[in-house]
Each structure stands twice: as C-alpha cells, then as structure tokens.
Amino acid sequence: MTGEQARKPLLLTNVKPMAFGAETPGSAVDILIDGNGRIAQVGPQLSVSHEMICVDGKGAWISPGWVDLHVHIWHGGTDISVRPSECGAERGVTTLVDAGSAGEANFHGFREYIIDTARERIKAFLNLGSIGLVACNRVAELRDIRDIDLDRILECYAENSEHIVGIKVRASHVITGSWGATPVKLGKKISKILKVPMMVHVGEPPALYDEVLEILGPGDVITHCFNGKAGSSIMEDEDLFDLAQRCAGEGIRLDIGHGGASFSFKVAEAAIKRGLLPFSISTDLHGHSMNFPVWDLATTMSKLLCVGMPFDKVVAAVTHAPASVIKLSMENRLAVGQRADFTVFDLVDSDVEATDSNGDVSVLMKLFEPRYAVIGSEAIAASRYIPRARRLVRHSHGYSYR
Template identity: 95%
Template sequence: MIGQQERKPLLLTNVRPIGFGAETPGSAVDILIDGNGRIAQVGPQLSVSCEMICVDGKGAWISPGWIDLHVHIWHGGTDISVRPSECGAERGVTTLVDAGSAGEANFHGFRQYIIEPSRERIKAFLNLGSIGLVACNRVSELRDIRDIDLDRILECYSENSEHIVGIKVRASHVITGSWGVTPVKLGKKISKILKVPMMVHVGEPPALYDEVLEVLGPGDVVTHCFNGKAGSSILEDEDLFDLAQRCAGEGIRLDIGHGGASFSFKVAEAAIKRGLMPFSISTDLHGHSMNFPVWDLATTMSKLLCVGMPFDKVVAAVTHAPASVIKLSMENRLAVGQRADFTVFDLVDSDVEATDSNGDVAVLEKLFEPRYAVIGSEAIAASRYIPRARRLVRHSHGYSYR
C-alpha cells in the first residue's frame, strides 16, 4: 500500500457505526481523522474548522473497511485479472486478497507492480502451481507434479511473508485432470510447514467436495462453497451437506467466491434456511466475471441478504470474518490513535434484477450502496459497479458472455 504523506484532517459527520464490536456507539457520530490518517476524536457533533476536509455521511452506515477475500488482480500478469482500482476503494473495498493469481515463479512481479503501488491493502494466497493463472484454464497450473516446486514455494514465502497469507489450490478436473485430490494434500502439507491457511477452490469433480473437506482443518478456507455444479452442490447430497455443516462447526471457513460459475441462489437460500451460513462473502472478481454475473462486492453482499442472511452477519462476513483469515486485527478500530480504515455505505430500497452463476435471476429488494472508502485521511468516493454490455464470445467448446 502506498505510503501516505500528511494531508489535511478529515472530518466524517453523521455516520452510524456498525460492526465495531461491543464498543460500537449506539447512535450517529462524527469521526475526526488527523493528517497522518489516525483517528483523533469520535463523538457527536464535533467542532469544524476551515483546515478540515468535511464529508457529510448523511446518516449512512460506517463499518470497518470491507475486505474481499477472493479477487484476481494480477493485471498484466494473467489473462483474467482486473486492476485493483476496478474492484477496490472506488467500490468501497479497502482490502483485496488475491486468490492465487501468482505462483512462486512470478510473485515478485505481482508484488512490485500491483501490491506495492496500490492504495488499497493487498494480500495474497500463493498458488500451489508455479506459474499461477498466467493463462488460467487454457494452460493449467496443476497438470502434474512438475508444476509444483516445494523448495521455491518455501523460499517465495520467506521473501514475501508480509504479503502472502496462505496457499491456494484449485481442485477441479478442468485444472487437475485425473490427478484428483493429490494437489490438495500437497498444498495442505505446505500450509502446515508454513503455518498458514489453505484456500481450496471446489468445482467440477474430481476432486470431490467431500474429499477436499476431509483434508482441510480449522482455519482453512473452502471457496465457492455454495456453487451449483453437478457433483459439487451441497444440495445434491445429504451426506455432503452434513459434512459441510460439521466442518464449518469445527472451524473450516466456507467462503462464497461468487465468480462466473460458482454461486447459486438456490443452494445459498436452502443452506442458510437450514442454518448453514457462509463464513465470508467474496466475489472471485476477474475479467470474465465482472460484467456478468458478479459486478462487485456490494452486489454480492446484496445477493446474500436477498437469500436470507441477516444484515449484521453480511457486514461481519466482509469485515471481521475475512480479517481473521489474513490475521488483520479488528480490535478497537474506532479508538483514538488507530489508523482509519472504513467503508461508508447505505442500504437502500431497490428493484435491481441480479443473476447467479447458473443464470437464475432474483430481484434485490435491498442494495448495499458504498459511498466512501476511508483509507487514512483520504475519503474516496465509492459506488457500485455499472456493468458494461455483454458480448458473445466464441470458444472451441461453444459460446459464453463476457
């Protein structure tokens, strides 16, 4: 994240705190942030001076800064990644976690050209495969054992431990062919050595969703948890649903990871109705999912609200929950002296039609609308993403929209 020079103090007025734990004020407050980006005062109707930049929250909510636990932002280094600016602060997101775009062979470039220049906080899961998602599904990063270099992974982590938060494995046959669950087992061994969590993409079997859960342990993340793919949907198999529920209770984190092919309204609604909540809400944003069907984190949050997830749990699923995965402290985030890291947002009435990854449509009667991302003493105007018109693209295996 870019170092910030001292700016004018920033005064946020008339904002309603949510998600700050037991210390959360019960009514609207003002928040004064000094020129170094640290909280100087919190309270009702703070004094205003001409030296301040004043931002009127107009009664909007303010939460700890939103965290998207699954994005692809190695722009220029992979063929699917988007720029951090397209899904970060201008969408209300102050922390972006790249989910395996870079492997050990190219992480140095990701660090130099993406992590270090960005105003957002950027962390990353390191891809188990050396090349990462350079050509995504066209050239798999996990064809066989030659694509994994244990020694270089350990070295890469040692040199970049402040940026790497875990290991990422994509466990589906379009990536691993008939290799099955073996890459997950290798990834788990490495994550144990490094003492970091592993994030596993579940999709088209093999590997089976069941097999993946049996390898994982507390603190690990299953992304695409509510996908609707044949053979990988927790609604198809009562034993799998029971296993997922038990594993979630034991500390395995179920992450949404919407993406272009990995979120089902029907699966999410049925799971939540039965008491199985996702641990975290993330987008899996990339160049093939941004315009259809994901859009942004705020819209993904609105989709979970639509299928029955309570408002406060949705907020927690983009703040406290992902923060615990990346070891980002959430204590005393409104205390004087803390560096400011907030999202200001409204929850508004809506009739927007949104689509899941299976093509099912739902009307979002309530929408999360980001207003500002506050990073230090800078308040960055934010809004939901407006998708561009989709175009039909021909592939060797058929057509798809982008």
C-alpha cells in the same frame, strides 16, 4: 498500501457505526482523522475548522473497511485479472485478497507492480502451481507434480511473508485432470509447514468436495461453497451437507467466491434456511465475471441478504470474518490513534434484477450502496459497479459472454 504524506485532517460527520464490537457507539457520530491518517476524535457534533476536509455521511452506516477475500488482480500478469482500482476503494473495498493469481515463479512481479502501487491493502494466497493463472484454464497450473516446486514455494514465502496469507489450490478436473485430491494434500502439507491457511477452490469433480473437506482443518477456507455444479453442490447430497455443516462448526471457513460459475441462489437459500451460513462473502472477481454475473462486492452482499442472510451477519462476513483469515486485527478500530480504515455505505430499497452463476435471476429488494472508502485521511467516493453490455465471444470450444 502506498506510503502517505500528511494531508489535511478529515472530518466524517453524521455516520452510524456498526460492526465495531463492544466499542460501537449506539448513535450517529462524527469521526476526526488527522493528517497522518489516524483517528483523533470520535463523538457527536465535533467542532469544524477551515483546515479540515469535511465529508457528510448523511446518516449512512460506517463499518470497518470491507475485505474481499477472493479476487484476481494480477492485471497484466494473467489473462483474467482486473486492476485493483476496478474492485477496490471505488467500490467501498479497502482490502483485496488475491486468490492465487500468482505462483512462486511470478509473485515478485505481482508484488512490485500491484501490491506496492495500490492504494488498497493487498494480500495474497500463493498458488500451489508455479505459474499461477498466467493463462487461466487454457494452460492449467496443476497438470502434474512437475508444476509444483516445494523448495521455491518455501523460499517465495520467506521473501514475501508480509504479503502472502496462505496457499491456494484449485481442486477441479478442468485444472488437475485425473490427479484427484493429491494437489490438495500437497498444498495442505505446505500450509502446515508455513503455518498458514489453505484456500481450496471446489468445482467440477474430481476432487470431490467431500474429499477436500476431509483434508482441511480449522482455519482453512473452502471457496465456492454454495456452487450449483453437478457433483459439487452441498444441497444435492445429504451426506455432503452434513459434512459441510460439521466442518464449518469445527472451524473450516466456507467462503462464497461467487465468480462466473460458482454461486447458486437456490443452493445458498436452501443452506441458509437450514442454518448453514457462509463464513465470508467474496466475489471471485476477474475479467470474465465482472460484467456478468458478479459486478462487485456490494452486489454480492445484496444477493446473500436476498436469500435470507441477516444484515449484521452480511456485514460481519466482509469485515471481521475475512480479516481473521488474513490476520488483520479488528480490535479497537474506532479508538483514538488507530489508522482509519472504514467503509461508509447505505442499505437502500431496490428492484434490481441480479443473476447467479447458473443463470437464475432474483430481484434484490435491498441493495448495499457504498458511499466512501476511508483509507487514512482520504475519503474516496465509492459506488456500485455498473456493468457494461455483454458481448458474445467465440472460442474453439464454443461461445461465451464477456
């Protein structure tokens, strides 16, 4: 996050805290944040002065700042990434975790042009492949062993350990060809050396979702956990479902990672009905998924609410859960002296039609509506993303919507 000069104190009034643990007040409060961005006072009906900037929460919820564990924001450095501003504070998200857009060969550019300039907190999973997603799916980053440089990965991490939270591997035949699970095994070895988690994209096999789960351990992340792809859906194979449930119980984190091709209403609803909830909710936002079908984190949260995930679990899945992956402390987030990092939001009645990655449509009867992202002493007005009209684009292999 960028440095911040002292500003006027900020007073948030009439907000209902949730997801702050045992310290959560039981009723609406006011929160005074000093000009240095730190909490000065919390309580009902705090005194107002002309020196303050006052923001009326109008009874909205306030939680720790939302964390999106899977986005692609190396804008200009890859052909699919969006700007942090398009999916960050203005959408109620205060922390963005880039999931492997940059590899060791270009992480320095990602740090200089994205991490160091964004108002949001930016963390990253480093792609196992040296080039990252420079030309995503057109020039795959993991074609063979020549695409991985172990020494340079270790060096890159040593130089950027405050920014890099883990290793990212895309385990799908459209990326690795017939290489199977070998990149996952290599990534796991590196993550053990660095003592960081690994995030693995599961999709079109090989590698098999089953194989990936067997390689991972507690603290690692499976993203696209509720995808509906043939050969990779946990609801088409009872053995795989049982394995996923056991692994989740042992500490492997199941992450949504919606994306353009990796979330199914039917799979999510069936899994949740059987008691298998995702650990974290993330968007996999990029230039090909923002306008269809993802939109933003609030809409993705609303989709999980729609298929049966409880309200409080949804909020935990964008706060405490992803924060634990990136080692972001959630302790005493409402305590005097802590730096302010909040999302103010409502849950409203709705009849919005939303689409999953398979083209199935559901009506969202309740919608998460972000109102503000509070970063230090700044309250940034936030709202859900309004998608632009899709256009049909011709490729050498056919057509797709953008």
